[in-house]
Amino acid sequence: MCTVWAPSGYYHLGNLKEGVTCRAIERELTNLGTKPRFILNIDDQDPFDRIPSDFMEYESKLSPYLEHPLNEVPDPFECHDSFAGHVIDDALSTMHNFDVKPEPTIMSEYYKKGSYDKYVKLFIEKKEEMYQLTEEITGSKMEDFFMIQCPECKNIAAPKTLNTEIDNNKIKVEIQCSLEDNGCGFHGNIVLGDTAWKLKWRLDWAARQDFFGVTVESSGKDHGVAGGSIDSSLAIHERIFGKTKLPLLIQHGFLTVGGRKASGSEGSGVPVSEYHKMLDPEIFLYLIYRHNLRSDFDFNVENDVPKVASEFTKAREVYIYGEGIDHQKSKEKTLKAFELALIDKNSIKNYVPIELGHLATLMQVFMFDQDKTYQKIIKQYSIEDNSLMKDIFNQYFNRTKYWLKNYADDNFKFTISEEINCEIVKQLEGEIYKNLLTAIQKLPDNLHGDEITQYLYQIAKENDIKATNFFRALYISVLSKKYGPRAGTLIESLGKEETLDLIKKAMECFE
Secondary structure, three states: OEEEOOOOOOHHHHHHHHHHHHHHHHOOOOOHHOEEEEEEEEEOOEEOOOOOOOHHHHHHHHHHHHEEEEEOOOOOOOOOOOHHHHHHHHHHHHHHHHHOOEEEEEEEHHOOOOOOOHHHHHHOOOOHHHHHHHHHOOOOOOOOOOEOOOOOOOOOOOOEEEEEEEOOOOOEEEEOOOHOOOOOOEEEEEEEOOOOOEHHHHHHHHHHHHHOOOOEEEEEEEHHHHOOHHHHHHHHHHHHHHOOOOOOEEEEEOOOOOOEEEEEEEEOOOOOOHHHHOHHHHHHHHHHOOOOOOOEEEEEEOOHHHHHHHHHHHHHHHHHOOOOOOHHHHHHHHHHHHHHHHHHHHHHOEEEEEEHHHHHHHHOOOOOHHHHHHHHHHHHOOOOOOHHHHHHHHHHHHHHHHHHHHOOOOHHHHOOOOOHHHHHHOOOOOHHHHHHHHHHOOOOOOOOOOOHHHHHHHHHHHOOOHHHHHHHHHHHHHHHOOOOOOOOHHHHHHHHHHHHHHHHHHHHOOO
């Protein structure tokens, strides 16, 4: 089985979903007793068609190489042999962080070795059948079966094929380098292989599947539309290669980032290499596996990190104790997603039972003092204080801190008020603060987290106070802003007495 990636920019979230899907297939096939080969076809012979937003500061270095093969574009950082080599190294490192470990195959190497010569010869020999096939499927006849690099300007996208013939096992090509496509106007004859070349995508895909013996491949569902790449590939296997057993071409939905489809060549917002710094890789794998394969879904890094981490924690509880979900199909789906997400099954029970949102609140209450935060959690959750728990906590702390400092929405970020802003305080009636003060003074010691939040809701209702205003009074007093983390978590983290002190200071504005 395999997946295909063109190194036109940094490996993005959509690419990762494809790799993670193949990881699951590989794991399931291994569990069935087979020995699957998981290949990543790296299409480094594609044209460098645009400068990614991540590389715009190097525009002057890169722009002369637009439309050159990706593996011939220099690395602007000067740490790899080429632009392609730079992003390939980053991609493989990123994939390994998420336990996706394919065998990388660099396609330019196979083209240089002549591995694909037999396919272009076959397509030329059967060109009438190819014309008919492509016209039936796509509605238009594909006359150029390959791209070939101009020997003068090195553009691989501009040359048009005027004539092709096979002579003494060599493929001779007459080309015109199109000025309209930013070419140089060169017109002449060259032998295929003297410069870089590659089959057009639909033909290349089928050829590489045949060459590597691919039986299963995952791709975005856009390839599965009527007349799309999947229809073309399967038809080529059947009608040109003469196969009866065709590869299984699985289609998956898209994972968008904050509502935006990721793109390597255009830039993808948050690089995938950032995600393992803010979330345990197993949590991110679970995020992908818990959705139906064909479904599209969105991940907003500013807001969704605590929610996804909480869902993973609940799935862990279901996996360990078998309780928490009554609906059998939902339970089975959760268990399978969690099992697939596991990287180290021996560490299932090694975790600190705290929600990331609560941890983020505690960390900020203690001004990112790691030891104070740890001691609070040990006491609050009655956790045995040992080196293992400390190591696990440190990982939680560092990832959460990275998210808060670099990506979290402002709703999650706060500092405890040092000075009271009376102008903001007086936007609410003083009576609301009096009722809030009394409520927290009478707050039962046995309530925690969301239980405290529900208690405040009830007090607001009993006193005919809008709940939003009641909580707003708390945030204004404690944080000097109108919103904040869960009220119960904030009060419990800060402590009852300090919360009361801050509300009393706010009430001084009315004296």
